[in-house]
Amino acid sequence: MTLTIFRAEPDDAGALHDLAAATFALACPAGTAQEAIDEFIATNLSERQFATYLADDARDIFLAVIDGEPAGYTLLIAQEPTDADVLASITSRPTAELSKFYVLAGHHGTGIAAELMAATVESARDRGASSVWLGVNNENVRANRFYEKHGFVQVGTKHFSLGGKLEDDYVRERVL
Secondary structure, three states, X not given: OOEEEEXXXXXXXXXXXXXXXXXXXXXXXXXXXXXXXXXXXXXXOOHHHXXXXXXXXXXXXXXXXXXXXXXXXXXXXXXXXXXXXXXXXXXXXXXXXXXXXXXXXXXXXXXXXXXXXXXXXXXXXXOOOOEEEEEEEOOOHHHHHHHHHOOOEEEEEEEEEEOOEEEEEEEXXXXX
């Protein structure tokens, strides 16, 4: 297995959308309607939307490729949060948001996620952040364990709208 992690470029928008479409449901609470998942992907994780993300200087997207096949990605946003609950929770500034972090299910437990995390945190440091924060569904046990293992401490809660329903998320922060 040959793993390569690199900063995504405009030509990667299609691969990022395909990964997002294959992985977004893994982070959703049990019972989330397929229509809500499909709508979120179409609105926020389309190829066009990834092209917009890739053109934004405040965003870094990292792509993990195994033996030439995309296997995971992260999206880092290097700007202050706008959500009031997040603003009240974060303890160290300047901060950056780890907005997206997904690995194909078949590659869970292989070390890819740890490598992606290292590249993303390094990018936040390079941008001058003193912390990285993320929101993760409170029911996502696997993700919460992973983030705890990688130094993200629960510092608050916030809501995430999915299909017109407010989901409960933990706000986690890693001071760098």
